[in-house]
Amino acid sequence: MNSLRNFNISLRQAMLINRLTMGIFFFVSGIANYLNFNVKDGFYQTVLTLKLQLWGPFPAGWEGIGPLPAIIAVPYAWLLPGAEIILGALFALGFWVRWTGLLLILLTFSIVLAFGIIPAGSLFPNAAESFNKNILFMTSIWMCVAYETNSKRNRMRRTAQCLPQNLMEDIEEIK
Amino acid sequence: MASLHPTIVLGGGFVGLLTVLNLSHQTYPHPILLVEPRDRFIFKPLLYELLTGEMHPKQICPAYTELLANRQVSFIQDRVQAIDLQQRQVTLSSGRFLSYSNLVLALGSHTTYFNTPGAAAYSFPFTSDDEAIALRNQLQNCLRRARETPNLEEKMGLLTVAIVGAGPAGVELACTLADILPVWYDQLGGDYEDLRIVLVNRSGEILKGDINNRLRTTAQHSLMQRTIPIELLLEAAVNEIRTDGIAYQQQGMNHFLSAATIAWTAGTEPNSLLKTLAVAPEHRNRRGQIQVKSTLQLLDYPEVFMGGDGAYVAEAPQPATAQVAYQQGQAIAHNLLAIAAGRSPSPSQINLRGTLMKLGIGEGVANLFNRIELKGELGHLIRQATYLELLPTPAHNFKNTTEWFTDSLFQRHQPRSLNANHYRRTPLLAGMTAAMVSALIALPLAWRAAQPQTFQETLSWTGVPALLDRWTPRQQ
Numbered sequence: 001m002n003s004l005r006n007f008n009i010s011l012r013q014a015m016l017i018n019r020l021t022m023g024i025f026f027f028v029s030g031i032a033n034y035l036n037f038n039v040k041d042g043f044y045q046t047v048l049t050l051k052l053q054l055w056g057p058f059p060a061g062w063e064g065i066g067p068l069p070a071i072i073a074v075p076y077a078w079l080l081p082g083a084e085i086i087l088g089a090l091f092a093l094g095f096w097v098r099w100t101g102l103l104l105i106l107l108t109f110s111i112v113l114a115f116g117i118i119p120a121g122s123l124f125p126n127a128a129e130s131f132n133k134n135i136l137f138m139t140s141i142w143m144c145v146a147y148e149t150n151s152k153r154n155r156m157r158r159t160a161q162c163l164p165q166n167l168m169e170d171i172e173e174i175k
Numbered sequence: 176m177a178s179l180h181p182t183i184v185l186g187g188g189f190v191g192l193l194t195v196l197n198l199s200h201q202t203y204p205h206p207i208l209l210v211e212p213r214d215r216f217i218f219k220p221l222l223y224e225l226l227t228g229e230m231h232p233k234q235i236c237p238a239y240t241e242l243l244a245n246r247q248v249s250f251i252q253d254r255v256q257a258i259d260l261q262q263r264q265v266t267l268s269s270g271r272f273l274s275y276s277n278l279v280l281a282l283g284s285h286t287t288y289f290n291t292p293g294a295a296a297y298s299f300p301f302t303s304d305d306e307a308i309a310l311r312n313q314l315q316n317c318l319r320r321a322r323e324t325p326n327l328e329e330k331m332g333l334l335t336v337a338i339v340g341a342g343p344a345g346v347e348l349a350c351t352l353a354d355i356l357p358v359w360y361d362q363l364g365g366d367y368e369d370l371r372i373v374l375v376n377r378s379g380e381i382l383k384g385d386i387n388n389r390l391r392t393t394a395q396h397s398l399m400q401r402t403i404p405i406e407l408l409l410e411a412a413v414n415e416i417r418t419d420g421i422a423y424q425q426q427g428m429n430h431f432l433s434a435a436t437i438a439w440t441a442g443t444e445p446n447s448l449l450k451t452l453a454v455a456p457e458h459r460n461r462r463g464q465i466q467v468k469s470t471l472q473l474l475d476y477p478e479v480f481m482g483g484d485g486a487y488v489a490e491a492p493q494p495a496t497a498q499v500a501y502q503q504g505q506a507i508a509h510n511l512l513a514i515a516a517g518r519s520p521s522p523s524q525i526n527l528r529g530t531l532m533k534l535g536i537g538e539g540v541a542n543l544f545n546r547i548e549l550k551g552e553l554g555h556l557i558r559q560a561t562y563l564e565l566l567p568t569p570a571h572n573f574k575n576t577t578e579w580f581t582d583s584l585f586q587r588h589q590p591r592s593l594n595a596n597h598y599r600r601t602p603l604l605a606g607m608t609a610a611m612v613s614a615l616i617a618l619p620l621a622w623r624a625a626q627p628q629t630f631q632e633t634l635s636w637t638g639v640p641a642l643l644d645r646w647t648p649r650q651q
Contacts, residue, residue: 037623090613
């Protein structure tokens with residue numbers, strides 16, 4: 001009980017767990033999208049037929065905008081799972097977090113656009129998603145990116161990367 | 176007889192160097208002599224990069240022999256002792272006399288301390304490579320001593336840096352130090368939160384009366400956003416600089432700021448040699464600058480040209496910046512060539528393309544044509560690229576631009592003694608390997624999605640297709 005009360009809540013660890021969770025989620029999601037690419041109602045068919053409905057079928061009977069023209073939908077469908085796999089792995093492993101994070105946010109945003117913010121068209125749905133949870137993924141990734149960019153320790157790390165190995169030797173050389 | 180004498184350029188800063196480079200490039204018919212006490216050109220806007228080590232000293236301070244190689248310019252490394260405008264003669268410290276047909280005065284400026292007691296002795300100016308290195312050594316020495324001393328009061332003083340003057344140099348230096356000092360102190364095992372950087376200014380606002388004043392809001396925001404937020408001590412008149420700090424007056428009250436390192440960026444004044452010139456007092460301004468015509472010729476001596484910090488054009492005053500000096504050097508060369516060809520000199524056309532400031536390591540702001548403000552990393556890239564393109568010779572600026580770009584791209588600057596537990600960077604090789612491995616995972620999956628039959632037949636011996644089929648419904 002005492003150790004629970006004195007449990008040290010580390011922002012760094014929280015962000016690490018958040019980043020790992022997000023990265024692994026996208027990595028697995030990319031694999032799953034390729035595995036289920038051609039099945040009925042699978043990823044490919046969804047991208048080719050889905051219509052944009054930010055607020056579900058509202059007003060009643062409205063089916064939405066689209067679907068995307070094939071010239072955009074086909075490359076998007078083929079490249080998106082690959083991007084999820086590569087960016088998810090890099091993000092989870094902590095490589096170029098700012099840039100991979102921003103790309104993942106863009107990627108997620110495109111999915112949000114496709115599936116809508118309130119897919120069920122109502123806040124009180126029956127067995128349908130009332131709020132697109134991908135938005136929460138975007139905010140979580142954004143937190144990881146912000147932590148990477150703004151924390152003092154990370155700022156110092158980036159500063160250190162700009163420093164030379166042999167400043168003293170360089171100066172001695174010129175003197 | 177006069178035409179047999181050379182054209183002498185006094186001072187190898189931007190104005191002087193650009194004059195001789197342009198003259199030699201245009202096959203000027205007269206001999207050209209460049210007189211400069213130093214053996215290296217100093218690219219002053221990039222001195223911060225020299226302090227931090229972001230750029231190689233050779234990039235910022237190239238040797239004149241290298242810059243003037245294969246050019247019809249004689250370089251004399253000497254100090255000017257006297258200039259006789261009537262006799263058209265220059266006396267050097269070595270005792271040598273030089274007669275000229277045309278003279279270019281580009282003597283630059285030096286730090287002024289406004290008769291502040293102790294300022295010359297105990298503060299660190301920041302106008303040359305030697306001064307930048309001296310400041311860096313002082314700072315690193317203070318950090319080391321702060322780690323060793325058990326005396327808390329002494330430690331606080333050692334970890335405090337005061338910068339006098341909140342003009343562009345003071346702001347840029349403060350931002351740079353606020354990023355670099357925590358890294359240095361952390362490497363020594365110290366707590367970077369103990370560091371203090373104070374920017375002391377006589378007036379109530381930073382960048383007052385400067386060409387960069389449009390960037391004040393951005394600069395102020397940046398000062399607060401550094402690894403160590405910079406403290407602003409405004410409306411503070413410095414009375415005395417001591418070895419252990421600054422005595423100043425604020426709102427009629429005397430105060431003392433304990434600081435082991437005091438950087439002085441409060442002002443410059445034209446070279447003191449200009450005071451000895453036979454120029455009428457009405458042709459000088461309060462700063463000691465000498466009035467020149469729009470052609471950059473002295474009013475009473477048309478054979479003498481002048482540019483840079485020591486000269487002013489009454490009808491079109493210009494700020495003392497590198498871009499102005501750069502264009503003045505070109506304009507003087509153009510007019511000397513015109514005179515040599517028997518034509519009349521033309522008024523110099525100075526186009527200000529905006530202002531640039533360094534606001535920390537890897538951060539800057541670029542105010543393009545006073546219309547577009549770009550800040551952060553983009554501002555830094557624009558500033559760096561612009562200054563590298565201003566380097567004196569095309570070969571030199573191409574070489575340095577390429578070096579800087581590849582250093583940045585491949586992250587060649589690696590910290591030597593950083594604690595691996597403190598810093599973890601993205602190594603290019605490891606990052607690329609991770610990306611490649613991920614792509615290798617994605618490719619067979621994409622192949623399976625595109626050509627399930629071929630995938631099945633080709634890789635059936637590995638058992639992978641059967642494994643994947645077990646995870647997913649049958650392909651259609």
